[in-house]
Amino acid sequence: MNSSPQECLQTQNSFNVKAFSRKVLRPSNIEALQDIAEMAEVIEQHFYILGEGSNTLFVDEQAPLIIQPKFSGIDIIEHDSYFSVQVGASENWHNLVCLCIEQGINGLENLALIPGSVGAAPVQNIGAYGVEFADYCHEVTFFDFSNKKVTALSNHDCQFGYRDSIFKGALYNKGVITQVTLNFPKSWQGKTSYHGLNTLPATATAKTIMDAVIQLRQSKLPDPDELPNAGSFFKNPVISEDEFKRLQKDYPSIPNYPQANGEMKLAAGWLIEQSGLKGGIYKDVGIHKKQALVLVNYAQGSGKDILSLAKYIQQQVKAKFNIEIIPEVRMISVLGEQAFTAFNHFDLISELTYD
Numbered sequence: 587m588n589s590s591p592q593e594c595l596q597t598q599n600s601f602n603v604k605a606f607s608r609k610v611l612r613p614s615n616i617e618a619l620q621d622i623a624e625m626a627e628v629i630e631q632h633f634y635i636l637g638e639g640s641n642t643l644f645v646d647e648q649a650p651l652i653i654q655p656k657f658s659g660i661d662i663i664e665h666d667s668y669f670s671v672q673v674g675a676s677e678n679w680h681n682l683v684c685l686c687i688e689q690g691i692n693g694l695e696n697l698a699l700i701p702g703s704v705g706a707a708p709v710q711n712i713g714a715y716g717v718e719f720a721d722y723c724h725e726v727t728f729f730d731f732s733n734k735k736v737t738a739l740s741n742h743d744c745q746f747g748y749r750d751s752i753f754k755g756a757l758y759n760k761g762v763i764t765q766v767t768l769n770f771p772k773s774w775q776g777k778t779s780y781h782g783l784n785t786l787p788a789t790a791t792a793k794t795i796m797d798a799v800i801q802l803r804q805s806k807l808p809d810p811d812e813l814p815n816a817g818s819f820f821k822n823p824v825i826s827e828d829e830f831k832r833l834q835k836d837y838p839s840i841p842n843y844p845q846a847n848g849e850m851k852l853a854a855g856w857l858i859e860q861s862g863l864k865g866g867i868y869k870d871v872g873i874h875k876k877q878a879l880v881l882v883n884y885a886q887g888s889g890k891d892i893l894s895l896a897k898y899i900q901q902q903v904k905a906k907f908n909i910e911i912i913p914e915v916r917m918i919s920v921l922g923e924q925a926f927t928a929f930n931h932f933d934l935i936s937e938l939t940y941d
Contacts, residue, residue: 595649598639602814603889605644607652614656616736619762623731627651631759634922637703641816641915645889645929648920655705657764662689669770675705675763687792692774693722695796699803701817705763709753711746715780715799720746727765749821749914806877814883819896820854820911854911855879861902866938868895890932898935
């Protein structure tokens with residue numbers, strides 16, 4: 587297990603904001619995790635588990651203890667009716683998707699080009715174009731800090747929801763995901779009903795769908811290596827049917843996605859754009875010109891700058907639609923992850939500038 591004093595994390599978060607941690611631990615075996623479980627910072631929960639930093643905003647320049655698991659490896663087991671794929675938590679998600687499609691294992695094609703590590707996927711229950719991680723998750727292997735043992739959590743045990751799981755609830759900061767097991771039925775049917783994919787033929791292969799998803803994402807979302815960002819910054823809000831009918835009277839064309847429980851999911855990007863914020867700039871950060879759901883770091887913007895911009899966006903959308911949009915990105919202070927509402931040290935923005 588490696589440890590570095592006061593390590594710079596700027597290249598390890600896709601916002602490219604400066605942050606430093608006095609201790610970064612990279613466990614690659616269970617013994618190392620058992621040692622970590624006895625540390626004071628872990629007992630006091632003043633730490634953050636970092637994958638590839640694609641959904642992380644270091645609000646404070648001083649970060650807490652960082653635990654960056656390094657569990658790698660991919661094993662594919664073929665059964666009569668399905669494939670079972672066991673993947674180490676530190677493997678790259680998009681690389682896994684590509685490998686599966688190359689091997690004729692279909693199902694993840696709609697989740698192509700989502701940044702981040704495999705271990706982060708169940709935490710957020712990542713999803714895109716009508717597919718979620720939970721659709722194929724069979725089991726998540728979890729090291730529990732309290733008993734210093736590894737346990738296997740079933741799909742049901744993980745309590746998956748929209749961008750949610752037990753790892754954000756009862757098991758939050760209680761341990762580390764070391765591996766996931768995904769099952770893929772051989773009887774595959776592509777999902778192309780989502781807008782952008784619905785022009786594909788019914789006979790479209792998984793590779794064709796994956797290529798279309800990649801093209802769609804690249805056309806909408808900036809490459810973090812070229813323009814630092816964390817992808818979608820806010821969750822799409824889910825509101826009641828009555829609230830939706832109220833909004834629809836004033837905005838007949840409002841994009842909407844009916845949910846199984848009768849509620850309605852709205853497009854946060856549309857709400858931000860309709861609030862006149864698309865392309866807005868504050869200091870060295872801004873709202874992307876092509877996709878209002880993406881916040882970007884144009885130069886040497888700080889985590890605090892991005893936080894201030896996010897607060898302003900939330901306020902403006904609330905004022906216009908009476909809907910509160912919540913960040914999907916995780917906010918990290920020196921004490922570890924904090925709720926968006928817990929941060930009060932931000933600049934009050936009166937207006938944005940535009941090119």
